[in-house]
Structures are given as C-alpha cells and as structure tokens.
Amino acid sequence: xxxxxxxxxxxxxxxxxxxxxxxxxxxxxxxxxxxxxxxxxxxxxxxxxxxxxxxxxxxxxxxxxxxxxxxxxxxxxxxxxxxxxxxxxxxxxxxxxxxxxxxxxxxxxxxxxxxxxxxxxxxxxxxxxxxxxxxxxxxxxxxxxxxxxxxxxxxxxxxxxxxxxxxxxxxxxxxxxxxxxxxxxxxxxxxxxxxxxxxxxxxxxxxxxxxxxxxxxxxxxxxxxxxxxxxxxxxxxxxxxxxxxxxxxx
Numbered sequence: 001x002x003x004x005x006x007x008x009x010x011x012x013x014x015x016x017x018x019x020x021x022x023x024x025x026x027x028x029x030x031x032x033x034x035x036x037x038x039x040x041x042x043x044x045x046x047x048x049x050x051x052x053x054x055x056x057x058x059x060x061x062x063x064x065x066x067x068x069x070x071x072x073x074x075x076x077x078x079x080x081x082x083x084x085x086x087x088x089x090x091x092x093x094x095x096x097x098x099x100x101x102x103x104x105x106x107x108x109x110x111x112x113x114x115x116x117x118x119x120x121x122x123x124x125x126x127x128x129x130x131x132x133x134x135x136x137x138x139x140x141x142x143x144x145x146x147x148x149x150x151x152x153x154x155x156x157x158x159x160x161x162x163x164x165x166x167x168x169x170x171x172x173x174x175x176x177x178x179x180x181x182x183x184x185x186x187x188x189x190x191x192x193x194x195x196x197x198x199x200x201x202x203x204x205x206x207x208x209x210x211x212x213x214x215x216x217x218x219x220x221x222x223x224x225x226x227x228x229x230x231x232x233x234x235x236x237x238x239x240x241x242x243x244x245x246x247x248x249x250x
Contacts (some may be wrong), residue, residue, distance in 0.1 A: 001123040002246035003147060006030065006038045008202045008237035013061050013129070015149065016044065019121040022098030023048040026117065026127050027061040028068070035067070038242055051097050054079055056111035056130060076113030089115065105138050107131035110176040118142065123247065126150065129203040132175040134187055144193025147245060149237070152185075152201035152214045153178035159208035178203065181214050185221035192229070198245045202237040211236040
C-alpha cells in the first residue's frame, strides 16, 4: 500500500491511496489541473483512480468532486445531491472496492454526514480528519493499523490568539469542530501498536498551527507516555507539497 496526501488544509484536500490494481481518491478539494499535475509527478493519471470517496460536504473537500463520473463517486447520505443509492455509504459497514476492504466510520463534525475510512489491503490505513472528538467505538476500531492519516488541526493557545471571532474559535474547539495537536497525539498513544509504521498529521490550520509545533507536541506527548516511535515516521501533510508514505516510501 502507498498513500499520497496531495493537498491538506482549509484551501483544499485530496489524498490518493494505491495498492495492486486499485486506486482510491479521498476528497477532491483541488482543481482538476492541480490533481492531474500532482498525479503525473507520481507516475499516475486520472485513469489510475478507480473510486472517489467524499468524507463530507464542506467546500474544501467537495469543491471538484464532480470532475469525476458519478459512477466512481461514493459518500454518506445527502453529502452529494442525486447520488445513486448504490453509492451511498452507511457508517460502520464493510465494502469491497477492488483490492481494498473499506470500513466506514461515523465522525463528529458540523457537516451533513461526515465519515472516516479504514482501508485494508495487504496493509491498513486510517483516514480521519474534520472531527471534534473520536468516540470510544471508533477508538476500538482503529487500533494498531499500519498507517494513520490523522487530523492535528490547531494548537489551542495559538488558536485563541488569532483574530478569529469567538464563535468561530468555539466551533473549532467544540465536539463538532477539529482535533487539536495534543488530543491527536494522545489519541495515537492509545490506538497505535506494534504494527504501526507511519503517522501523517493532516488538515493543519495555517493561522492556528505550524508543522514544527504539531511535531513538537507529538514528540512531547509520546515522551511523556513512554511511546517509542521513530520521529522520522511522523510526517506532516501540506497544503501545497505532496507528502507520500507507505511500503515503497520506506
């Protein structure tokens, strides 16, 4: 399994996961031109995308989802208008998409029907962003996967110092908002295991976080909880640059 975070952040999100003969694009919040350019730089094209998953109906994830034939698109109920019933994903259900078993998780965000995905082939990967908290049920399902693409949206102190209005700060901090760095790191201390190979921090706020701060928080929390994990295997997704991981990246 290989994964490529093509873009991650409030200006647009897209991640490509590939194994065997199957390519899955999660979200398409970037332009078709950007998508094709980034795929080509990796040796892929749109033809390598067999399925397109939409996590939820916010613009930075959905913006260019209709670039693709509706026959390829799958999402939760009412996230996409007039989506074929056979393409509506139900939470806590397993689906077979080519070489992948895909399990859908219900998450908490102020969107219509937000979802996270566990992809299992020869290896396993979690894709979870845009959630205010992670339920006990979900924590049990995401234990000891090989790869995690997990939200680390903001640093609380840095968020509170921004000029954003209080209602927006409260939205981000709330149970239907976004995971902060410390919460994200503590979550990983709980769910990662001996088979975990890489963690990619995703959906960082450009105003209320930095890559350096997110990593520093992870390192500190891991040290405090005596988690032995090679720092080079904690990556940070970017709004512009591709961040790659998986078997062929090690």
